[in-house]
Structure formats: structure tokens, C-alpha cells
Amino acid sequence: xxxxxxxKAAKAAxxxxxxxxxxxxRGYTPYAGAYTEQASRWKVIASRTLRMSARQWWxxxxxxxxxxxxxxxxxxxxxYSKIGAVAPPGADIPSPDSMVMLPGGTMTLAFLIALxxxxxxxxxxxxxxxxxxxxxxxxxxxxxxxxxxVPVLTLTLFIALAPALLLSLLRLALLPTATEALxxxxxxxxxxxxxxxxxxxxxxxxxxxxxxxxxxxxxxxGYAVLYLLPWIMGGIFAKVTRSAWPDLFSVPHHIxxxxxxxxxxPWGPEDRALPVWISAAFVALLVAGSLALLRKRLSAVEVVxx
Amino acid sequence: MSGAFIECEHAAKWYGxxxxxxxxxxxxxxxxxxxxxxxxxxxxTLLKMMVGQLRPSKGVVKVLGEPVxxxxxxxxxxxxxxEHEGTxxxxxxxxxxxxxxxxxxxxxxxxxxxxxxMLGVVDLKDAMHRxxxxxxxxxxxxxxxxxxxxxxxxxxxxxxxxxxxxxxxRVRILEVIERLAAEGRCVVVSSHVLHEIETMTxxxxxxxxxxxxxxxxxxxxxxxIDAHPHKVRVECDKPRALAEKLVTQDHVVGVTVDGxxxxxxxxxxxxxxxxxxxxxxxxxxxxxxxxxxxxxxxxVFKYLTETA
Numbered sequence: 200x201x202x203x204x205x206x207k208a209a210k211a212a213x214x215x216x217x218x219x220x221x222x223x224x225r226g227y228t229p230y231a232g233a234y235t236e237q238a239s240r241w242k243v244i245a246s247r248t249l250r251m252s253a254r255q256w257w258x259x260x261x262x263x264x265x266x267x268x269x270x271x272x273x274x275x276x277x278x279y280s281k282i283g284a285v286a287p288p289g290a291d292i293p294s295p296d297s298m299v300m301l302p303g304g305t306m307t308l309a310f311l312i313a314l315x316x317x318x319x320x321x322x323x324x325x326x327x328x329x330x331x332x333x334x335x336x337x338x339x340x341x342x343x344x345x346x347x348x349v350p351v352l353t354l355t356l357f358i359a360l361a362p363a364l365l366l367s368l369l370r371l372a373l374l375p376t377a378t379e380a381l382x383x384x385x386x387x388x389x390x391x392x393x394x395x396x397x398x399x400x401x402x403x404x405x406x407x408x409x410x411x412x413x414x415x416x417x418x419x420x421g422y423a424v425l426y427l428l429p430w431i432m433g434g435i436f437a438k439v440t441r442s443a444w445p446d447l448f449s450v451p452h453h454i455x456x457x458x459x460x461x462x463x464x465p466w467g468p469e470d471r472a473l474p475v476w477i478s479a480a481f482v483a484l485l486v487a488g489s490l491a492l493l494r495k496r497l498s499a500v501e502v503v504x505x
Numbered sequence: 506m507s508g509a510f511i512e513c514e515h516a517a518k519w520y521g522x523x524x525x526x527x528x529x530x531x532x533x534x535x536x537x538x539x540x541x542x543x544x545x546x547x548x549x550t551l552l553k554m555m556v557g558q559l560r561p562s563k564g565v566v567k568v569l570g571e572p573v574x575x576x577x578x579x580x581x582x583x584x585x586x587x588e589h590e591g592t593x594x595x596x597x598x599x600x601x602x603x604x605x606x607x608x609x610x611x612x613x614x615x616x617x618x619x620x621x622x623m624l625g626v627v628d629l630k631d632a633m634h635r636x637x638x639x640x641x642x643x644x645x646x647x648x649x650x651x652x653x654x655x656x657x658x659x660x661x662x663x664x665x666x667x668x669x670x671x672x673x674x675r676v677r678i679l680e681v682i683e684r685l686a687a688e689g690r691c692v693v694v695s696s697h698v699l700h701e702i703e704t705m706t707x708x709x710x711x712x713x714x715x716x717x718x719x720x721x722x723x724x725x726x727x728x729x730i731d732a733h734p735h736k737v738r739v740e741c742d743k744p745r746a747l748a749e750k751l752v753t754q755d756h757v758v759g760v761t762v763d764g765x766x767x768x769x770x771x772x773x774x775x776x777x778x779x780x781x782x783x784x785x786x787x788x789x790x791x792x793x794x795x796x797x798x799x800x801x802x803x804x805v806f807k808y809l810t811e812t813a
Binding site: 234237331334501 | 604
């Protein structure tokens with residue numbers, strides 16, 4: 200059959216096709232009830248994602264592991280507060296307040312949960328073709344974005360904030376009078392702000408990087424390199440050069456720098472730190488840049504078969 | 506809306522130099538319509554444009570009279586069952602269908618009730634509390650079908666819905682598709698397996714190399730393909746005698762004797778069918794069966810795609 204004949208046949212067949220649909224029994228009743236608010240779609244995505252993430256072994260393990268640093272810091276705080284009360288003036292005893300700030304190990308745990316929970320958020324959906332389900336519904340790219348960021352943020356926030364918050368409350372409880380406790384109330388505010396910044400700066404970039412690849416392992420590797428390499432290299436070069444600038448791209452350095460500023464815990468005489476406004480600007484740029492990247496990647500999504 | 510549920514007006518989609526769908530204009534009425542084409546023909550691309558997941562590079566795709574790209578309200582009236590998995594293995598069947606129904610704008614309780622009902626329709630009631638990771642391929646297909654129907658759409662798109670299904674699942678899915686069409690909905694089923702489509706409908710859209718090659722009823726399309734003589738197989742007790750009588754007809758281009766049967770190639774089947782009993786009567790031949798082996802989807806598909 201020639202190409203011309205095939206075209207002719209196809210054209211003729213189109214002419215023969217019925218113009219109107221067959222009359223069929225409309226035996227179903229379309230839904231006439233109310234719909235939920237359009238803006239609330241992200242909550243559905245977020246709650247399912249959070250529920251799924253919280254069932255994973257790594258999430259359970261990391262959440263349980265948070266108790267460790269909390270206990271250690273709590274005991275040390277109790278000891279320092281008791282010793283501090285009876286020690287002679289000028290004795291070199293660490294301030295119990297310092298135990299509230301980034302309790303040892305929780306930043307590592309927060310980093311790990313952002314790594315595990317964040318890396319798969321968009322990558323897994325891209326790989327599995329889940330966009331086909333989401334975007335066959337009245338769900339916008341922005342609602343999907345929020346629904347994917349919030350669960351990672353929640354898990355990271357829990358680890359970054361909960362132990363520190365409990366410790367700050369314990370610190371207030373250990374003070375002998377209500378007046379002294381009131382004076383230390385800014386500790387709670389500092390804890391809330393530091394924990395939120397820490398969670399944002401760890402969680403949002405993890406989800407953003409997740410939109411760059413469909414391989415979870417690749418995303419995890421990229422995220423780990425982004426955080427660990429500048430931190431390790433920055434630490435080495437800062438010592439060698441005796442300057443704080445090699446730490447410019449070190450996220451842990453910036454988090455600690457901001458935390459020290461908020462908790463009024465100065466760096467040691469041998470430590471080198473960047474001005475706190477640089478840390479604040481870096482953190483803001485990193486979070487905003489990550490959101491912009493994520494938004495750009497998702498707004499460009501056309502759902503193509505995997 | 507002019508009676509058609511779906512309309513494409515010069516729709517095209519290209520990726521750089523590659524043209525996936527080329528200037529397709531069509532209309533799809535109610536009932537079941539098969540979207541046919543070989544692998545890589547552009548079926549999935551066309552289907553995704555109809556679902557509103559791909560923006561046409563040119564032209565317009567309308568569903569229920571409205572351009573589908575970017576219309577969120579229209580999404581509530583469309584159900585889509587993709588070919589690829591895309592399901593979360595840690596969720597149960599009920600959780601997945603409920604969540605996806607909630608995304609259509611139903612409250613949790615309403616969405617759950619609808620999910621339970623639809624999972625029952627696709628025979629997954631007993632398995633709905635099991636994780637999707639434990640489902641067989643056929644069960645996953647049925648779960649995907651349930652999520653496509655739970656919000657009660659008017660137009661349903663099913664991309665290769667029978668892939669990997671066991672016979673029982675196939676029967677169940679075919680029943681569901683039949684029911685959807687009987688209720689007055691428009692169901693578009695994409696497949697490259699002809700007999701699957703043939704069991705559902707004779708209404709087809711045939712895509713090849715990104716172009717629409719045919720649209721309409723498969724028998725009408727076959728009748729219009731004049732370049733290929735129609736084959737009529739006659740089983741009888743004296744095949745040679747019948748062949749002698751029929752070969753003299755001017756519209757008959759060939760007769761092949763095949764054991765106890767003859768296969769007649771004709772350019773005018775309308776003239777051949779009355780001529781066969783006459784010839785049999787004259788030659789004293791007893792006819793046992795009369796069939797048309799190429800008046801089916803496979804033949805139409807072959808004829809319209811073999812020019813590639």
C-alpha cells in the first residue's frame with residue numbers, strides 16, 4: 200500500500216467517523232457536594248509523605264538516637280549548675296547555658312535525617328513516575344513543592360529543636376528563683392530561632408538537590424559533599440591560614456556562628472569566626488536559592504513517561 | 506461542546522528536532538475508544554496531551570469543550586490511569602487511593618468511602634489494607650484503575666491497562682471499562698495489543714509515526730482501504746469447484762485453495778457476498794462456513810502502518 204493510498208484511506212475513514220457520541224445511559228450521579236479548599240492540597244501530600252517517612256527504619260532510629268545527646272547535655276548541665284553554685288568565684292566551670300546551644304550530636308542527627316528524608320522526595324517521584332498521579336489532579340507545582348518540603352522540615356526540626364527546647368526549659372527549672380528564670384527566658388527564644396534556622400538550612404537544600412536527579416543515592420552523595428567537604432576543607436584551611444574565610448561555604452560553621460550570637464556564647468580566643476551578618480546572609484541565600492531552584496525545576500515539569 | 510468529549514485541533518508536540526505528535530485533529534465521542542499504535546508511535550504523548558500533562562507545542566486539545574492544558578477544574582472531571590507504576594510501596598492500597606482522591610478536593614472521610622467503594626469494584630476489597638509493595642502486577646493495575654475512577658470522572662484515560670494482568674484481573678478490568686462506557690462516560694484506552702482493544706471496542710484512533718492514520722469504526726475503516734483486496738474465506742465440501750465459479754467474477758483478483766476451504770481476494774466484498782451462494786448453488790457445493798479474515802483490527806493496523 201502506497202503512502203498516498205494510506206493517507207487517502209485515513210482521510211476517508213475520518214469522514215466516516217460518527218460526529219456525535221452514542222446516546223448512552225448516564226447512570227451515574229456526578230458529585231454535587233463541596234470540595235476542600237484548593238490551597239489545602241499541600242497538606243494531603245505533606246501528611247502522607249510524613250507518615251511514610253516516619254515509618255522508615257532510619258527515621259525511627261534517628262529519632263530515638265536524639266535522646267542520647269539530650270541526656271548527656273542534661274546531665275552535664277545539672278552537674279555544672281550544681282558545681283557552679285558552690286564553686287569559688289573565678290573557677291573555670293563551663294556555663295550551664297552553653298549546654299542548651301546545639302546539644303552535642305544533634306546537628307549530625309539533623310543532617311542525617313535531612314539526608315535520608317530529603318534525598319528521595321522529588322527523586323523518587325521522578326523515577327517512579329508519580330508526577331503522573333499528582334498532576335492529573337487539581338494540584339499546582341507550588342502545592343506539590345510545599346507538600347514535599349514540609350515533611351522533611353518537620354522531621355529535621357524535631358531533631359534540631361526538641362532536645363534544645365527541653366534543655367532550655369530544664370535550664371530555667373534548675374535556676375533557684377523565678378526572677379533568675381525570667382532573666383534567662385531569652386534562652387527559649389534563642390533555641391526556637393536557632394532550631395528553625397538549622398532545620399531550614401539542612402532540609403530545604405536536600406529537597407532542592409533531590410529535584411536534580413532521579414537517583415536517590417546520587418542525591419545523597421551530592422548533599423553530603425555539599426555539606427561535609429566545605430566544612431572539612433574550611434576547617435583545615437582556616438587553621439593553616441589563621442583566617443575564618445575558608446569557612447565561607449561551611450554550613451555547620453554558619454549555623455554555629457549564628458547560634459553563638461543568639462545564645463551570647465562567644466567563640467574561644469583561638470577560634471576564628473566570620474562576622475555574623477555574613478553567616479546570616481549565607482544561610483538566607485542558601486535557603487532562598489534552594490527554593491528558587493526547586494520551584495524552577497518543578498514549574499518546568501511536563502509529565503513524560505518514565 | 507459538539508457531542509464530542511475530546512477534540513484535538515491540529516495538535517502537535519515536538520522535542521527539539523523530534524516530532525512526537527504531528528498535526529493531529531480528531532474528535533472522540535462517548536463510549537470506549539481504542540488508541541492504537543505500535544510502540545513509539547506517539548500514543549502516550551497524545552494521551553498525555555489529552556490528560557493535560559503535556560502542553561501541545563502547537564494546536565489545541567479540548568476535553569469537555571475546554572482546553573485541557575492548565576485547567577485545574579477540568580482535572581476533577583478526568584480520570585487517568587497511567588501505564589507506569591508511580592505508586593508508593595509503603596502505602597496500603599486504601600491509603601493510596603484515599604490520598605489521591607483527597608487531592609481531587611474531597612474531604613478525608615468522603616475520599617476514604619469512595620476509595621473503599623472503588624477498590625471493591627475492582628475486586629481489591631480484601632487486599633486494600635495490604636501494602637502496595639505486596640501487590641501483584643495485576644493488583645496494582647486494578648488499584649491504579651480504582652484511583653482513576655474514585656472521583657467519578659466523566660472522561661477516563663487508561664494507558665495500557667491490561668499490561669501484566671493475569672486472566673482474572675483482565676476480565677475484571679474489561680468489565681469495569683464496559684460499565685464505565687455503559688454509564689455514558691468517555692473511555693479512551695491506549696494499547697499496542699490489538700486483541701485487547703478488539704475485546705473492548707471497534708471504535709479506534711490509529712496513530713503511527715506521530716500521525717493520525719485512521720479514526721472511526723474499524724469495519725468502516727477496513728471497507729475504505731481499497732488498496733488491499735478483501736479476503737473472504739469459504740469452507741465447503743468442493744473447494745475447487747467453487748473456486749472455478751468465483752474466479753470468473755471481474756472483482757475477484759485471486760482465489761487460493763487451502764485444504765477444505767478457499768480464500769477469495771476481492772475488490773468489492775459487497776458484490777462477492779451475494780455471488781458466493783449463487784456460485785455454490787450452480788456448482789452444487791455445500792458451504793460450511795464463511796469468514797472475513799482481514800476485516801479486523803489486526804488487518805487494518807497492518808495495512809495502515811506497513812507503508813512506514
